[in-house]
Amino acid sequence: MTVTTLxxxxxxxxxxxxxxxxxxxxxxxxxxxxxxxxxxxxxCAHHAAKHLTAIYSKASHILDERHFLLDD
Numbered sequence: 001m002t003v004t005t006l007x008x009x010x011x012x013x014x015x016x017x018x019x020x021x022x023x024x025x026x027x028x029x030x031x032x033x034x035x036x037x038x039x040x041x042x043x044c045a046h047h048a049a050k051h052l053t054a055i056y057s058k059a060s061h062i063l064d065e066r067h068f069l070l071d072d
Contacts, residue, residue, distance in 0.1 A: 016065050022047055030069065034061040045069060 020029040022044035029042035035058055043051065045066045052062070 014063075016042075016063065030064070030066045032063040033059045034063075036060045 016029050016032055018028055020032065020042055021027065022029050023042050024047045025044060027044035027046070030045045031043040031048035031052065033041040033043070033052075033055055035041065035055075037058075041055065048064070048066065056062070
């Protein structure tokens with residue numbers, strides 16, 4: 001399965017904050033997955049890279065802000 005690169009969020013879309021934490025390790029969340037079932041999962045960049053491919057088919061929306069790690 002191939003995961004497509006998502007575009008940067010528009011200015012009207014809610015972004016992640018420093019208070020949002022990874023569900024697995026409590027590091028700052030860089031990805032929020034809204035599931036088709038209605039729940040949400042938060043991932044740091046490391047755990048997103050590890051799990052996004054498997055979760056992609058169960059997601060209704062993915063907010064991916066990992067690109068902010070590359071911004072100066």
